[in-house]
Amino acid sequence: MFWLKKIISQFFMPLPLVVLILLSTWLWIRHRRFARASIATTILMIMILASPISNWLFVNPLESQYSANNAPMKSKCTVLILGSGHNDMTDLSATQQLSSTALARLVEGVRQFKLSQNCRFVVSGWNDGSHLRSHAEVMAEAAVELGIPSDRIDKMPLAKDTDEEAVYLKQLQGGAPFRLVTSATHMPRAIAIFKQRGLVPEPAPTDFINSPSKWWRLEAKQLNASQRAIHEYLGLAWFHIKSVLKASSD
Structure with missing residues (x-):
């Protein structure tokens, strides 16, 4: 199911979807009305997804749900940083191996820790x-580079997705409250998943991507932001489907 949902979700991402539409246009090129409609649809999709309109439609509804968290935590606190990816360039430091998203999450995690x-x-x-x-090992090494004592770090190197991160955290510390650090677009889904598992997350969003821009400007960063937001909406839809199926089977 893990790989199946990854593969299926790719067909709903902006770029693969545009490619599929263009491919269908090529296959049905003799049908002029269909071809014109497909090309118009493709152009409209790119204009919306690569423009600031996408922030209003997709990104802001996710990122506006939780604000930055500056409150200190109680004693015996836990800061959980969700993973996001890295490379294997061993000539780089651990922080330099992290993806931009993973690094943003780690830096916020360090701030929350302090x-x-x-x-x-x-x-x-x-x-x-x-x-x-594992990504957890790279994140742990990078955390030490940023000043976190190694004896204060716990790793969950087997967690494949957010749901498994919730499972492993519950095994690690039970149902005690903790500070949850992840990207602002991912936070709504992460909070829902952890709460469903009976945990008590305190949101600390980071990696905000809703940035102001000229209304007429088409940019690659807006297209990337749209893709990340759409990925989260698909994830939320899958989460609700699983919840309904689980409730009906109980």
Whole structure:
């Protein structure tokens, strides 16, 4: 199911979807009305997804649900940083191996750690077989580079997705409250998943991508933001479908 949902979701991402529409246009090129409608649809999609309109339609509804968290935590606190990816360029430091999203999450996690005392610092992320080591290991090493004591770090190197991160965290510390650090677009889905597992997350969103821009400007960063937001909406839809199926089977 893990790989199946990954593969299916790709067909709903902006770029693969545009390619599919163009391919269907080529196959039905003799049908002029269909071809014209497909080309018009493709152009309209690109104009919307690559423009600031996408922020209003897709990104802002996700990122506006939770604000930055500057409150100190109680004693014996836990900071959980959700994983996001890295490369295997061993000539780079661990922080330089992290993806931009993973680095943004880690930096916010360090900030949250320093807001309080006696915190545990939890990092997660598996090795899908294409890397030299797990994402959790790279995140832990990068955290040490940024000043987190190694004896305060816990790793969850087997967690493949957010749901498994919730499962492993519950095994690690039970149902105690914790500070959840992830991207602002991902936070609504992450909060829902952790709460469903009986956990008590305190949101600390980061990696905000809703940035102002000229209304007429088409940019690659807007297209990337649209793709990330659409990925989250698909994830939320899948989460609700699973919840309904589980409720009906109980």
